[in-house]
Amino acid sequence: MHTDTMTFGPATYEELAEQLDGLLTGETDPIANLANTAALIYHGLPDLNWAGFYLMRREVLVLGPFQGKPACVRIEIGKGVCGTAVARAASVLVPDVHAFPGHIACDAASRSELVVPLVRDGAVLGVLDLDSPIPSRFDARDEAGCEALVAVLLRHLGDFAV
Numbered sequence: 001m002h003t004d005t006m007t008f009g010p011a012t013y014e015e016l017a018e019q020l021d022g023l024l025t026g027e028t029d030p031i032a033n034l035a036n037t038a039a040l041i042y043h044g045l046p047d048l049n050w051a052g053f054y055l056m057r058r059e060v061l062v063l064g065p066f067q068g069k070p071a072c073v074r075i076e077i078g079k080g081v082c083g084t085a086v087a088r089a090a091s092v093l094v095p096d097v098h099a100f101p102g103h104i105a106c107d108a109a110s111r112s113e114l115v116v117p118l119v120r121d122g123a124v125l126g127v128l129d130l131d132s133p134i135p136s137r138f139d140a141r142d143e144a145g146c147e148a149l150v151a152v153l154l155r156h157l158g159d160f161a162v
């Protein structure tokens, strides 16, 4: 799909999944596809102040393509919301980041967070991290919707591996 045929703005998760599939089809470069996924989500979901990826690099998460303010670069497994999602190999929904022990504050404006791991063949490749300035911005519907978006992305990551 050509990006100039797409309109960006608030969308349902079903619409976003379709747009994402179209956006990534025909391209297997992982950086390009991760970057376009971050941009689509950031502009497609309301009330986000950060959307992007941390990728597994030698047993540590390292900042990947994202939209938002500059962020901390390295996160250890088990640390913060992102490292917790890797340790559990499961999504982590945080309604109030101030109440999450060990939360890593990259942007002081962030009040709630959703992290979805990228799991392929049982291995965690990285995480999708979404931040919002609004408390309790994310719910179970967002979690399921973002897991569906990650599933689309994983189909278009080519031979990307950790």
Ligand code: SME
Residues within 6 Å of the ligand: 050, 071, 072, 075, 079, 080, 081, 082, 083, 102, 103, 104, 105, 106, 107, 110, 113, 129, 131
């Ligand atoms: N808050 C995250 C760190 C990454 S920033 O939100 C972009 C965490 O606690 O893992």
